[in-house]
Amino acid sequence: MGKTLFIAEKPSVAMDFVKLLNVKGIRSNGYIEGEKSIFTWCVGHMVTMSYPEAYDEKLKFWNLKDLPFLPNEYKYEVISSAANQFNIVNSLMNRKDVDCIYVCTDSGREGEYIYRLVDDMAGKPNKIKKRVWIDSQTEEEIRRGIREAKLLSDYDSLAHSAYLRAKEDYIFGINFSRLLTLMYGKTVANALKKDKNVVVAVGRVMTCVLGMVVEREREIRSFNKTSFYKISGEFIKDNDEVIIKGDWKSIEGSKYFESPKLYNEVGFKNKEDAEILIKDLREIGFGVVNEVKKTKEKKNAPLLYNLAELQNECTKRFKISPDETLKIVQGLYEKKMVTYPRTDARVLSTAVAKGIKSNIIKLRNMPIGDELINVTSEILEKDYSKSIMKSKYVDDSKITDHYAIIPTGEGKDTLSKLPSLDKKVYYIILRRFLSIFYPPAQYSKMSIVILVGSESFILNKKICIDKGYLIVLGNEKDEEQESFPENLRKGTKLNINELEIKEGETSPPKRYTTGSMIIAMENAGKLIEDEELREHIKGAGIGTSATRAEILKKLINIQYIQSNNKTQIITPTELGEMIYEVINVSIPSLLNPSLTASWEKGLKMVNDKEIEPKEFMIKLEAYTRKNTTKVLNNPNISFLNTKLLKIKNQ
Template identity: 55%
Template sequence: MGKSLFIAEKPSVAQQFGAALGENLSRRDGYLEGEHMVITWCVGHLVTMSYPDVYDEKYKKWRLETLPFLPTEFKYEVISSSAKQYGIVTSLMKRDDVDTIYVCTDSGREGEYIYRLVEQMSGVTGKVRKRVWIDSQTEEEILRGVKEAKDLSEYDNLSDAAYLRAKEDYLMGINFSRLLSIRYGNSMANFLNEKYCVVSVGRVMTCVLGMIVRREREIRNFEKTPFYRVLAGVDVAGANLSMEWKAVVGSRYENSPLLYKENGFKEMASAVKLIEETLEMEPGSAVLDEERRIMGQAKGSIEKIEKKKEKKKPPLLYNLAELQNDCSKFFKISPDETLAVVQELYEKKLVTYPRTDARVLSTAVAKEIHKNIRGLLGIPGVRDYAQTILDQEMYKGLAKTRYVNDKQITDHYAIIPTGQGLSALKGLNSRAVYIYETIVRRFLAIFYPPAEYEKLNFTIKSGSEYFFASEKYLKEPGYLSLMEYSFRKKKTATADAKEAAAVDNGSEENEGEEDENLNINMAEVLAQIKKGDEVGIGSMQIKEGETSPPKRYNSGAMILAMENAGQLIEDEELRSQIKGSGIGTSATRAEILKKLVNNKYIALNKKTQIYTPTLQGEMIFDVVNASIPSLLNPELTASWEKGLTYVADGEITADEYMVKLENFIKQKTARVLANNNQYAMQGMYRAAAQYYKK
């Protein structure tokens, strides 16, 4: 009986397999060997696609007449810096005493591609090949993955998708970068006083650049609109409440052209007139003090008292995009930094596979979830919560909740703690420990009940006008009791109240100061009154606000916008309902943003984690928009990614996808070759340059 060869993606992963498989292994140069097995590793990619000049020397120089470059067969080569390890891996694959190869590279499209390239270049045949697909690097999961390993051929569709993704990026990058650099490079270089200028284009990268440039231009072109709200100081049962006027049904100003919105006027004079009418003052007699307040007397009556209970469920579990978004907010770190940390946590057995788009668990995992929870008893900060979940068996019935859905899982389920590897925490830096804590608390929260709020709404009527007040109280914290992160400062009661109000009344406008009624317990006031009771208005005030431009993308928001095909969906619940491949994948989005920064097409403020374009980035945007505008279309870019998913699922063939890709490149190349607008671009360059210091 021959030996089994296990091929991992990294040396550290190979060591995890060696420890789990329980054989006495000796260390050799580039591999481990025992009586029944050999374990080796890649070091990321060992093989890459060859540059065009390998096909023909004529492609070495960039010329329009050699485009489009569409080889009938693609060439590959060993990466020179990895040649030694490639030689070791392939020699082991060809050993006569090796009869079975276990593919243990990362369980995803890119991991599949890494191995398939090595196998293709080696030319090895006649071996049994098994695919190990695991969700964590715990001993139990590794052993399960090896035991249940399927024949590698069952992953051929995934392999096809991986090859196509690489070919697509390669062909679009080479053809369009050369095409646009030749056509527009000189005009850009002349404008920038540079010797030459390369227009680097990518299927996903250029689309993301477009999103950032468009947002910057929306901000520049935004014109602020002032508006004026009217507040009333109302005496209710001896308490003075600040209430806001709105032009609802029955108001003299309902649907009036004087309104900016139902709670504000376009002109201050309109707000002053409303106050005079309400306080029954002579027109033009109102005098505003420094706070734009007018004292007076008016009567009103209680029109409506409403109490509502609201529940807020624990959020869905983390996928990589959601975790990158929260880490951007919590720790001000970039998506690639978050991925590096969570990858380390994965390799130390602390969490499950990080490069996942799923935010739910599988039914199979839900059945054994108590093991993950039990493992967390070793963490002082969450021990009591984990113990409560176990003691009260709060994990039972999880499979029937929204946190478990086999249909929403493709390659991997959500990122959760394994409950193992806790000894590794001592060797981690504080940031890694905090990110681990973030994952742990999100995980444990799903077993706790919803947070319960009581919302109090109160309406008075004076004449034909209506004034409103509302407050929101947290009655039962539920899962929120778990979300006291050790790395965040505890909030004061006032801050909590303001945050609750902001969440409840989320607005795009900057409305100035907060209403000064947060210290009043409205519940106590409402207990003393009933509908129809008379109230007094003793003062009225005008608050000026102004509309706000859209926000620039920070690193977390950018990842979410990419995940949702260009839509920045702020609402966590709504995001969970939208299913799509998005722009790029969970494994590539951070790297794409990093490349844009390294190319100096965009800039990242490390303190705020906000992205802005550079002048060169804006110029490239204008060039692409004038030549191949579809590259800037998020929906189209997402559709390419969706097509790769169809290939992986076996819904379309690789040949069908390739025909579509080649036709796209031919059509776009022909359009650019027909253009002769490079000098007309100077006006666009100048328009962008005025916003940048020389």
């Protein structure tokens, strides 16, 4: 029987495998060899797609007549900086005494792509190949991943989607960047008063995100504030000091119901109309309680974190970029403290949920502070985890590659040594995880309608009567603990104590932050503030959990957008707005979030075996040919000049 070769994505991961499997091996250059097994590693990507000049030397020079460039067969090459390690991995894969290869690169599309390219360049050696698919770097999970490893061929559809994603980015980048640079690079350079032509960088996802930033900025610039005037009232019972506050609302029966004088149902367009109403109400002098309604409401803990939600949360709390959040949580994963971070799921799988109690037991023995140790103890003593299986937090249908990010319970000696920010990120993951086992928060709600003549004043009040899971989250603001007005029933007379006009003002749309942009990308260009609603309508997004932070970082690096380090607010640069205009007059569909999301959905359909890879490529090449021809036949340079001049002079 021959040896087994384990190929990891990084040296540190390979060393974890050696240690956890208790292999007594000899360290050589680029690998570790034991009696029955060999452990080696990639250094991230070791193989890449070749530039056009590898196909034909003349393609090194950009020329319109060579576009579109759509190879029949794609060429790949070893990255020069990784050549030494590639040669080592290549020789090990082709060793005669190696009869089985375990693929241990990251369990996701990109990790699959890293290995498959190496396998191709190594000549696809005829060995038994198995895929280790794990959700954390713990000893238990690694052993399970090896024990349950499936044949690599079971992941062929994932590999197809990975190759297609790379080809798609390559085709868009090579063809449209060259096309638009050659057509409009000089026009942009002239507008910016630069000597050299400006390179127009185009990316399938990157360009769409640029469009979202520019369009939001323009919405803000063109926004005109509108003032409106609300009326609030204070009421008291005879011989009572308790003041009851309510806001006027134009509902059915009101003199102003659906009146053109209203800005909306709670405010007037003109202050004078509000003053007239106040005068009429004061003449009446009292109100009568028309309705008192009391209800109870329960609110469950939010779903667990996926990468997008975690990045958004860290941007809001710590004002750090999504890229920095990813680095921190990736580090926690590599320290075995949390599960795989590049996930879109916000729930647990049934299999994981069945054994989740062991995570809580481990966490109780972690140095997480008395407060959270008491929380873990309560979860265990009251057996809260028992009900998790039938909750919204467990749903196999909402998991593709990996379940949500949760703490593993490992890292007892590591936690105290973490940098401050890493520790904070760990704790918000920990608190969110523990909160799902707690009962819901409970609220008592009261709605009071007071009639003054035919006009209604409404008071809505909500009081938290049982914090439930809010105790665990810790950072949540306490609800107001005022009491409800007492002894109020329908027909109770209330005297008007005070009526006042409050001026309001409409607000422009908010600029994206780096975190909220990640959420908007996940939801195909829609920035949905409500967390529950986001989960219900989520479909194919723009980019993936693994790539979104990198896309934002690239846009900042090429100076198309800028991010404020203190607030993480994103705005377009002058150059970015000009590039936007170039694309808008040439290939506007590149700016469309729905279309960009549809390409991502196509890749998912390949992964799910719903369409063949060939079908995807046919559509991709047709789109590229069609738009290349359209731009060549319709230059639109004079129209673009006008647009660029406007940007320069704004």
